[in-house]
Amino acid sequence: MNATLDHMSSALNSCDENSPFMLENEGAYQAWRARKLRYRQELTATKVYPLIPESGLPDAMLDQIRKQVAAFNFVVFESTVQLGKSEFLALNRQFGLQDLDINLGADEDKVTSLQVVSESDKRSQYIPYTSRGMNWHTDGYYNPDGRRINAFALYCVHQSERGGDNFLFDHEMMYLLIRDEAPNLLEALMCDDMMCVPANVEGNRVIRAAETGPVFSLQPGTCALNMRYTSRPHNIVWKSDRQSASALNRVREILMDGKTMIEIKLREHQGIVCNNILHGRQAFHNGAGMPPRLVYRARYYDAINFDKALA
Numbered sequence: 101m102n103a104t105l106d107h108m109s110s111a112l113n114s115c116d117e118n119s120p121f122m123l124e125n126e127g128a129y130q131a132w133r134a135r136k137l138r139y140r141q142e143l144t145a146t147k148v149y150p151l152i153p154e155s156g157l158p159d160a161m162l163d164q165i166r167k168q169v170a171a172f173n174f175v176v177f178e179s180t181v182q183l184g185k186s187e188f189l190a191l192n193r194q195f196g197l198q199d200l201d202i203n204l205g206a207d208e209d210k211v212t213s214l215q216v217v218s219e220s221d222k223r224s225q226y227i228p229y230t231s232r233g234m235n236w237h238t239d240g241y242y243n244p245d246g247r248r249i250n251a252f253a254l255y256c257v258h259q260s261e262r263g264g265d266n267f268l269f270d271h272e273m274m275y276l277l278i279r280d281e282a283p284n285l286l287e288a289l290m291c292d293d294m295m296c297v298p299a300n301v302e303g304n305r306v307i308r309a310a311e312t313g314p315v316f317s318l319q320p321g322t323c324a325l326n327m328r329y330t331s332r333p334h335n336i337v338w339k340s341d342r343q344s345a346s347a348l349n350r351v352r353e354i355l356m357d358g359k360t361m362i363e364i365k366l367r368e369h370q371g372i373v374c375n376n377i378l379h380g381r382q383a384f385h386n387g388a389g390m391p392p393r394l395v396y397r398a399r400y401y402d403a404i405n406f407d408k409a410l411a
């Protein structure tokens with residue numbers, strides 16, 4: 101440990117000694133690590149859980165779904181009929197997800213309809229509303245400290261003819277891989293000034309203020325691991341000392357290596373509920389004579405929490 105500790109996320113202070121994500125808690129970390137890797141051996145990441153809208157998540161599968169989340173931080177589900185946006189939100193509430201974020205392109209109900217929009221639509225300047233691919237990121241990495249995105253959910257209404265696959269990388273596995281080989285790099289990634297996203301300015305208007313924060317942090321109260329990251333090369337300022345540069349480089353290498361990545365192309369009526377894992381999307385092509393790709397997205401300040409769902 102060194103002086104960088106002074107700059108490490110202040111949220112660390114609110115987590116008790118049982119958190120596996122605090123670097124000094126080696127025993128808790130090893131126990132968590134062993135359990136996570138065991139679950140990942142036992143379970144299949146892309147297993148699809150059936151969902152009946154009226155009855156919700158099947159009780160008989162709840163234990164396995166909890167394990168699925170612990171192992172991969174995401175669950176794939178398929179509804180028997182097409183969900184409307186309110187049913188989509190109701191499903192997410194069963195995972196304890198209630199505190200919705202709102203972003204620039206969201207609809208009134210705070211659900212975002214991800215689809216290609218016309219060039220005259222202001223949203224067309226943002227990649228999610230085009231058919232272009234999206235590289236590795238976590239959602240809302242530009243959000244301020246009090247509005248960290250800890251989970252999101254997707255639901256496929258219509259899929260594209262070609263492309264549109266999602267690629268996923270559990271952010272807890274990123275933490276685990278780096279902690280196993282170089283915990284000092286995690287110190288850098290947990291510094292409050294590791295990553296700065298400059299302000300989003302249109303004309304003379306500041307749409308979003310500049311935001312500086314850590315890559316990894318622990319959320320106050322729950323101590324869930326949060327990750328802020330984007331692989332976009334522009335409009336990001338990374339801390340540039342040697343340790344920070346090595347840490348960033350290691351994250352990039354691990355993502356490029358691709359071993360722990362999971363790829364999935366959601367079919368109609370399928371969705372993902374996940375903590376804010378690293379993810380991206382392939383470019384896609386909508387087919388002639390078929391409905392264009394439409395995916396609902398909801399972002400949450402909560403992390404998945406089944407106890408909260410059952411309360």
Ligand SMILES: [Fe+2]
Nearest residue numbers: 237238239379
């Ligand atoms: Fe995203």
